[in-house]
Amino acid sequence: MDDDARKQRNEFFRDTVRVLISLALLAGITVSFWLADQIFPDISLEKLYLTFLAVTIIYLIFTVIRWIALRQIREKKTRYSFKRTVSVLYYIIIIAVTVRIWIDTNYIFVAYGIIGAGIAIALQDLFKNFVGGILIFVSRIYTVGDRIELEETMGDVIDIGILNTTLLEIHERGVQGDQPTGRITTVPNGAILSSKSFNFTKDHSFIWDEISIPITYDTDWRRATELFLAIVTKETEEITLQAEREIARIGEKYYFPKKVVEPSIYLTLTDNWITFDIRYVTEVRTRRILKDELSRKLLEAVEESGYIAIATENIIVYEGGPFEGAS
Numbered sequence: 001m002d003d004d005a006r007k008q009r010n011e012f013f014r015d016t017v018r019v020l021i022s023l024a025l026l027a028g029i030t031v032s033f034w035l036a037d038q039i040f041p042d043i044s045l046e047k048l049y050l051t052f053l054a055v056t057i058i059y060l061i062f063t064v065i066r067w068i069a070l071r072q073i074r075e076k077k078t079r080y081s082f083k084r085t086v087s088v089l090y091y092i093i094i095i096a097v098t099v100r101i102w103i104d105t106n107y108i109f110v111a112y113g114i115i116g117a118g119i120a121i122a123l124q125d126l127f128k129n130f131v132g133g134i135l136i137f138v139s140r141i142y143t144v145g146d147r148i149e150l151e152e153t154m155g156d157v158i159d160i161g162i163l164n165t166t167l168l169e170i171h172e173r174g175v176q177g178d179q180p181t182g183r184i185t186t187v188p189n190g191a192i193l194s195s196k197s198f199n200f201t202k203d204h205s206f207i208w209d210e211i212s213i214p215i216t217y218d219t220d221w222r223r224a225t226e227l228f229l230a231i232v233t234k235e236t237e238e239i240t241l242q243a244e245r246e247i248a249r250i251g252e253k254y255y256f257p258k259k260v261v262e263p264s265i266y267l268t269l270t271d272n273w274i275t276f277d278i279r280y281v282t283e284v285r286t287r288r289i290l291k292d293e294l295s296r297k298l299l300e301a302v303e304e305s306g307y308i309a310i311a312t313e314n315i316i317v318y319e320g321g322p323f324e325g326a327s
Contacts, residue, residue, distance in 0.1 A: 019063050026056040047101055054097045062090045080144050085137045088162055125190065129163040132189030136160060141192055142199050147178075147284055149198040151191045154178070164188055178287055200284045204246040206239060206261075209282045211294060214273040214311040221274055224308050225265050228278055231297050232263040236280045236290070243281045273311030 033049035066086050135141065137160070142148045146157050148167070155167030169183040191197070200207060215224055233240075243261040261281050268275040278298075282290045302308045 023056065023060065023063075026052060026059060030056055050101050051098055054101065055094060058090065058093055058097065062086060084160055088134060088137060091162075125188070126163065128190035128193060129188045132192050133160070133162045135192065136165070136189060141197060142202065146202060147200040149200075150187050151195050153185055153187055155185055156180075158184075161189075178284075203250050204243070205283055205285075206243045206246065206281045207284055207287065208279060209287055209291060210280075211278045211291065211298070213276040213278065213298065214270075215276055216273055216309040216311045219274070219308050221267070224276070224305075225267075227301055227305065227308070228276060228298060229263060229265055231301055232278055232280050232294060235294055235297065236263055236282070239281055239283055239290075272313065 030049060030052040033045055033052060037045040037049050066083065069082060069086075142157055142160075142165075144157050144160060147170075148155070148157060150165070150167075153167060153169065154171050155169040157165060158168050159166035164186045165188075167185045167187060169181045169185045171178050171181075213228070215221060240261050240263070247259055247261065263278065263280040266277045266279065268277065278294075280294075302310060
């Protein structure tokens with residue numbers, strides 16, 4: 001038995017024990033209120049009995065649904081998302097049934113309206129985050145494992161709760177190249193209702209990146225272009241083919257015009273040098289690694305070529321004052 005199968009078996013055993021204990025506790029409370037109502041008839045005792053009976057039945061139904069579904073789901077991310085979704089639906093139904101039991105039928109819709117208005121006014125942020133959580137689960141704006149940017153916070157999603165999303169933060173506090181800072185960041189789910197969200201891994205695993213190199217005007221820019229393009233094309237060949245396949249797949253889901261994914265170089269003339277902007281595709285999670293590899297190979301090529309000179313900004317000081325230029 002492999003480790004994953006052993007973990008799933010242990011998880012199933014723990015869940016079974018927890019469910020049996022919870023059911024026994026709920027059943028005991030339900031029976032207690034039923035007996036109390038039989039001995040001391042009272043409308044409050046009856047409603048308490050009906051409330052716990054409903055909670056017990058709903059809990060049992062959701063537990064059975066959860067067990068049946070999880071036996072068919074093998075992928076970890078899907079299992080996690082399903083359990084979270086079931087948890088949210090469970091609490092919604094419990095609240096609705098409880099209100100139905102305790103509020104007179106003639107006033108049930110009025111009660112729902114008053115309760116909803118009260119919650120909306122008194123708990124605006126909480127309600128907004130709750131609605132945002134439902135929207136995230138239903139529309140799958142992002143799921144656990146995705147790399148997103150929300151409210152100017154970028155990170156990998158490690159948990160999606162009813163009210164908040166937890167991220168393993170990247171690209172902050174001096175850490176560059178989209179690498180983790182080590183901080184755990186919590187973002188309110190309501191942020192997706194009022195701000196833009198960016199998902200870097202929802203439908204494809206690549207993004208475009210660039211390296212800029214300033215080259216002096218006395219460099220043979222044509223040969224430099226051919227050299228740089230050959231290096232980048234060779235080093236990104238595999239991810240370029242992968243990007244082409246993913247774009248073809250995306251085109252079946254969205255209106256997604258064909259994009260150029262092959263490496264390309266764009267030149268910009270400045271007062272001091274020619275800027276070579278080298279554009280290529282890279283995997284989202286390994287962007288810094290590939291950029292480092294390409295930068296090293298490009299530097300080695302410059303050193304070995306003998307005809308490419310990197311431009312640098314310097315200040316030459318004369319007796320009459322400084323003069324800015326490039327070398």
